[in-house]
Amino acid sequence: MATSTTETRSRRADRAARSAPPGGEPGSGRPARAPRTPRAGRRRDRPGGALHPGSLVAESGPFLRAALAPAVQRATAAGRRVLGPVASVVSPLGRLLIAAVVLLWILGTVLGWSEALVAALMGTLLVLLAIGFILGRSSYGVDLDLTRTRVAVGDRAVGSVSVSNTSDKALLPASLELPVGAATAIFHLPRLTPGQVHEDLFSIPTQRRAVIVVGPVRSVRADPLSILRREVLWTEPTDLFVHPRTTPLIGSAAGFIKDLEGLPTKELSSADVSFHALRDYVPGDDRRHIHWKTTARTNKLMVRQFEETRRSHLAVALSTNTNEYASETEFELAVSVAGSIGLQAIREQRNLSVLTQDGPLRTETGRNLLDDMTRIEGRAVRATALDLARTTADAVPNASVVFFVVGPEVTPSQLRSAAASIPPGIRCLAIRCVTDGQQSRATIGDLTVLTLNSLDDLALVLRKAAA
Template sequence: MATNTETAEKSASRRRAADPARRRASQPSPERTGRQKRTASSSRLHPRSLTREAWQLARDAGAPVASRILDGLRKYCGPVVGVVSPLGWIIAATVTALWILGSVFDWREALVAALLGTVLFLLAVGFILGRSSYAVELDLTRTRVAVGDRAVGSVAVSNTSAKALLPASLELPVGAATAIFHLPRLKPNQQHEDLFTIPTQRRAVIVVGPVRSVRADPLSLLRRQVFWTEPTDLYVHPRTVALVGSAAGFIKDLEGLPTKDLSSADVSFHALRDYVPGDDRRHIHWKTTARTGQLMVRQFEETRRSHLAVALSTNTSEYASDAEFELGVSVAGSIGLQAIREQRNLSVLTQDGPVRSETGRNLLDDMTRIEGRNRRLTAVDLARTTADSVPNASVVFFVVGPHVTPSQLRSAAASVPPGIRCIAIRCVSDQDPGRATIGDLTVLTLGNLSDLALILRKAAA
């Protein structure tokens, strides 16, 4: 019996020894044992980490719900909250405080005052309830006017409901101001029209509208607004003058301004020279060839197509007053419009960058938005930028203020490549027109926009 048992044990041990893979699988791996121990120990030693992870998961899951709740509050409660005026919020806070004080301290006077304030709010609600049915049309005769011109518009209101509408008020924001129109009682399909005029003393972009109807209580605790139109931009362009005749004579040459660079093919004839193999035979001058007995060809000068560059300095430290800065804007606009009328290439630049000049409307619209600031960049920096941006210009205008010194003007002209005519216009209020020369730079002094054509004719002479 014992012998059989020993034999069975030996055979089992031999099978285990013969199967090393099974032996390795049966033995626990030290790495796996350590990992299991670390996992178990971490679960036992750091229960707060699981709580933190669970809280994070719950918060992430609840974020969309909270976001939807807030969006719903803004959507449905926003219009309600917007009805309360600033005075209404003050009264509401005071009434709430009186209710609390009266209830805590049994203060009857506070309770009476709180009740009175609550009644006022309830009465105010009755004034803003109701629905108006209007058809409102805002019409501006012109959306672009010059400084000093009349800007006229109208507001036409029609009753589109089947019932008569009680008198009401319409508000029309015009820039920072607000115009109020009082509507009479309107029968069904009845129309009421009001005309208005917008002052245009200064260059600006004025936002007109939107037209809104207002319902409010006598104490203005609650104020309900309904918008009926979209806002409209009114451009008040700078004043400009037309330049005719020889006022722009320096850009009047149809062939462009000649340069000192010689060319074998152009429209500006320079001289005759001997024929060189490779020259175009169409340029052979046969009469001279017949007289001299050898081939002679025409030599041309390269011409530059007229390209006008206007550099307007917007550094207010270079001007003595706002009137001088506005005069500079008008001068730049007038010269630019003349170049566009003559279909010249035009580039207008300020310290803030280039100004659109594809059409006269684009030019004046962008010049309406120009703002002067006390900045670090001077007229000399602007001249360098202009020379880099418009290297092929034929005429460059520098429009500056009276505080730009002659040395700065000389530096500005020196930054322009040779062969380009430079003209500086100094805008000085109440100054007689004049002309001076600093090297190759022509300096014109202008005190009134109406004298611009005169001084340009002097410069062209």
């Protein structure tokens, strides 16, 4: 019986083997699977072809960073927009208080220090109370008006701040701040009903030459301890130019150029205003310059010949090297002298060039000149008055008159060298600005040296120099 059973099983196995397709699994009736080949570019870090997770992260890292970079930037920008205004309202005292509160909370919690917990609670209450003082919105219409944006030293600069309530409800009293240079003016606003206007006047001292930034007007909300401080800007800043003080020079009697039409040179020309001689006519000459009386007498065409004239071009070289001045008052006097001479040249529509060690100034209009002179700052530099004279000679080779405006520390030998650096035929004058000393006039070679101790005497001194 056992033998027959074994034979039956062997016959079934033979039939299954004969019925299976080539390469199939015995008894399954399914074809055998082809061996799996790895894909190109896939790394196999372990035996058996398994992929290592670290390799996938390393390979996909650049793609992940590129995909996440915009999201990270947006999150960072959003954080700055949220935290920036919040951090700006916290004063230095508030930052110190918040840091102390956090430290006290940590010490009280970790060490079980009850006094620290009480102090931390009190500090937290102060911060919460301060937040209540800066909450809320104000709706103001603010107008900052300066009567003049350009004044001279010593003149009165007046302005006004007009505030109106543009909301439909009353506004509580508040404070406005107006920065004026390094100082700050405070205006107290009363309770304003809808549409009500409140105006305050103010004046700005102008004892010194400067460019004063006025504004912007800002409203301030703060707690009594100034832990938190919230500012809202309502206007744009305005520049107030305090020009150097100048004095008028009456006409050509001020004396820095005798010939209003220019100074003649040794170069000959066929057309100009300074007559020189007669010569024979040459084909191509302008027939308007034929001298008919001489032509009739000599029976030859004779034409006029002229000397070229140098048009009146005034050059002012202002030394800004503070080593050449004994005091700030002398330097300010030199700036005023240069500004007065330059303004007179512009009024008489002369060509003008004003130079300092820092470069040329704008001379298109008197306003541009004074604006640039307001920004002049004296500095101790290596460039001396002699270096400035050489720069002036290169920059303005066709000048008719050159003024050197210097301090008393410039020696006569330096002035002589400065005049020697100017091309021949150009008249040179030097003005030494002093506070302690007598006004005088001296001559060093072809250079006229004038000593001045008061701006009011500038016209008189120049008139004497022209005599």
